[in-house]
Amino acid sequence: MIKDSIQQNENTTPNSKQLAVLKEHFPACFKSDGSFDVERLKAEIAGTTNVVQEGYELKFLGKSYAKLLASTETTTVIQPNEAHNSLPENANSENIYISGDNLDGLKHLLKSYNGAIKCIYIDPPYNTGSDGFVYADNFNYTKDTLQEKLSVSEEEAERILDLTKRGSASHSAWLMFMYSRLLLAKDLLKDDGVIFISIDDNEQANLKLLCDDVFGEENFVAEFARITKKAGKTTELIADNNDYLLCYRRTDDVELNKNSLEGQGYVLEDEFVEERGPYKLSQTLDYDSIQYSASLDYEIELNGEIFRPGNVTKEQMLERQKRNPKSDSCWRWSRDLFDFGNQNGFVVVKEGKNGKRIYTKTYLNATIRKNAKGYFVENFERNKATSTLEFLDNKYSNDNSRKDLSKLFDVKVFDYSKPVSLLEKIVTLVASDSDTVLDFFSGSGTTAHAVMKLNADDGGNRKYISVQLPEVLSPDVDSQKIAYEFLKENNLPTSLDYIGIERIKRAAAKIKEEHPDKEMDLGFKHYILQEPNQNTLDKLDSFDKASLLADTTIMEEFGKPTILATWLNADGYGLTVQAEAIDLAGYTAYYCQKHLYLIDPGFTLESMKALLSKYDAEGHFNPENMVLFGYSFPDWSINEMIEKNLRILNDGEKNLKINFTVRY
Template sequence: MTREETKQEGQQVKARKDLVRENIEKIGELFPGCVTETAGQDGKIRKTVNMELLRNLLTEKGEDEEETYSFTWVGKRAAMAEAVRPARHRLAPRKELSLDWEKTGNFYIEGDNLEVLKLLQRDYRGKIKMIYIDPPYNTGHDFVYRDSFAMDSGRYRDLAGGEGETVPADGRYHSYWCSMMYSRLAAARHLLTEDGVLFMSIDDNELSNLLKIAGEIFGGSHFLACFPRITKKAGKTTEAIAKNHDYVLAFSKGDSPKFYLPPHTDAGFKYADEYVGERGKYKLNQTLDYNSLSYSPSLDYPIELDGEVFYPGNSCEKYLERKAGKHTRADWAWRWSRELFDFGLKNGFVVVKKYENYSRIYTKTYQNARIVKTDSGFAVEHISRTRAISTLEFVENRFSNDNGKKNLLKLFDTSVFDYSKPVALIKTLVQYSTSGDDLVLDFFSGSGTTAQAVMEQNLEDGGNRKFILVQIPEATAPRSDGARAGFQTICEIGRERIRRAGEKIREEHPLISGDLDLGFRVYRLEEGL
């Protein structure tokens, strides 16, 4: 083989490798859970495709044969197939149940959420900025989401490979739950924008399973956080351990989720000067001099200001000793170089505080401005000072179920829905992850808390967010407060809550509410295409 032929063959091999890498990247964008990393013979880590998992996602069959994937359950293959099976229903408008049909951009959809998620793909694929769901916690055997992959106990026992008491009594219900969540999350992922975020409330009954399911669908690297949330204050319990919290899980669709961080709240920003309009208030919490851990002669110089001469450590005698070489490794110096000090003084970042027997130089820390280094020197940069979102964000009592109940009591004479999440929780999630005219989806919408949270956040920051709520028309329990109040289904509670929440906003904010979208269009899932 000639040198030229060898070169051409090498180029062809490289081109094939590049093509394989590109194809793996494309598969990863569509099915992130199918791409994993393996070590080659040379020890290098490479991305590869789990072909078994990819084949399961692309097949239309739902056979429950022996499965080898590390995280599995009876019915998983059928759940995968169900997620990609075309919708078999349509959405029928119900104008008589709607509010401001002609004007509103909000939607309330009654029906099985899996079918609805499939139908939403046509118009909302890649357009939802935030999804919040509060799925059933699987604390008992009452399960209203009976998909086509559901099975009776005999079929479950056959597939699980056990007889009689060798199969856990609750295993079938865990399988139901996992299958139900898998197919819905797989369908929901495609609705998110590339910078979109999914939030899910869950307790410890299915926490580990939900983490694995979402990690497989969204990709493990797209797990963002597990926020504990207080559910109730410590109280009486017959158990040794009182469970007073659940969790909010957060996953992103892409590598760069967009968040709107909360402003930095610091009572120390209490002083104002001539720059307050552009820089905000400032605080004085640092002197210019400090006892440096690593002494630098270039940061040790006299400053003449307001007729006084200042030295690091407030002592001319000690300054002269340092300059004579009598300094320690850790000794007094300025925090700023001479050039930075001159710029800071000229631009209002320096202040002298006079005490009874001495004076000290302080530097200002502004809310919305700071000094930055440039190629030509220094400049004032305007910033929006924010704080990071803490994983302990939701341990305050205002995020508890007690406040969720109080939210309902402000709209109804009784608590018409059990365990409703507080508006403050979802409103905070909306605030942190959306803005402007972003879309928010909740496909386990329950009493409609998400709709109220979106409307209230729009009121607060002038946004024009829209919500899409989905709820299966589950009957209210016969002796529940909701049933006693005349509501036959959870959907009736949800619709009425949105109406009353909107009316409350209009009553309390008549001058502002006219610009808000407080209506909603109702659709019902019906058979046929």
């Protein structure tokens, strides 16, 4: 503890704190060598934006608009799928599936999961021209609004609006789409969190520059090539058989898990297996041809037999020692090392083609080391870093993703999924057995499937959060027809998110069948992000706080479960915590840790007395915040009564500090 402080102080300069703040919020202003680009900072914080000069690369058209979208609060609410969430396998699950636009989903997640995600994987549209990507949003900004918000001219505002409204699939449109989402995703990562992004040649170069901008060039980890197919003819000049995985970290406080070498030749066991693991035979102790050293040319006696390097006679060995040739047979180990290795089980004699030979053992979890006191056995875990060529193994190809789905579905429901093996490898590189993994382009649900499978294999308790746009499928679109018909035949909503939901359910059932005795979280909570309809928006707009009349239809249109889920998440409790119903003289309030929620109308003086009594009598009951649904409590006298009694409670012997908030 003290040593860490001393080392930190040695590296501290007068402006260390200021630079740390700048690096957190303006990573793109730091070069790869760590130096600060003050001119870039000036451009970042300039009061005006010259959109006419925005173009390709990092100055793409719409970059300032994407920043605006990332900074705008979502107007959606979180509607729980009560029928699904109440099922036994889902009621206590910590896994989450969100049906909704991932831009809104990320904004909601940031309220409870900021800095909590260890691993993000996304497989966004590649913008190939045939993958269906076009930019679209429902933010109805006018030209005048953009001029004001972005400090741009009328011409510049028109260019941005044209890009957002005409369904563009240009490089700028794709970058604008990704930029707002990556800005939000970065804040979800833990300090030691990592993001992996699948991409191909169409946008790979642009994505690399974009991620340098968002995460900082110094936080680039690696770019992995991934095999997409082993073979196949093409009419192009080159057969395109790979795409890429870009990997970035949140900060430099990251360690990637290394590959265990277990099973890679380590199959033999001896009496040391419990402490050293299995072993494999290394090469013989002597080489037929080696850089000769007379000190390594000696006799070894084992079990009554004499061994000499190169299997020579004693006379030949003595003559060789006199000649001291540049190359000839000799032992790889010195006499001292051999004696130690032999005494500690690192030596074995095996029969070979030319008689008996001495071999050395290489243990998976042990080796011989030397220090000032001599030789000793060191136990460790033998592994190696993951190569950037790791994903060129055919098991990571799209052929295997089709096999994964065929085991669960009888039809080809999805065209562009990634194999489970790919996501398993990604997760094991980063996430421990209790971390949370996020995929906000969830697609067919491969990430969720991989997390469940890993937990089943190693006993982990990793959690997943999946977000997928509920794109409505059409039987008239060739790429959607099979999926549409499958959902229709199974009486499921005909939107893309339900392909992922059904895949997760089927994968969970298969995993349970394969591991019947294991206790695992194979369920998930399902939430739908809903934009209030126009009728509700009109009621919200016309509601008069001074009317003294509650509008219970507003609460009914949202639904109490939706209000509760949205508030619990907004207050930092996440999407898997349930509020406890509290009876207050016939009035039902909802309690969760530091918050008490009053949603229904009908809170009376008797309810208030019951609440005060509960504060007084129950030591564990101590919510610090009371929140009212404003549309149920327009009567100022009710609010005044609550505030008055809370002041009395705050001034009492318990010295409480209870905050009172009305939300609309």
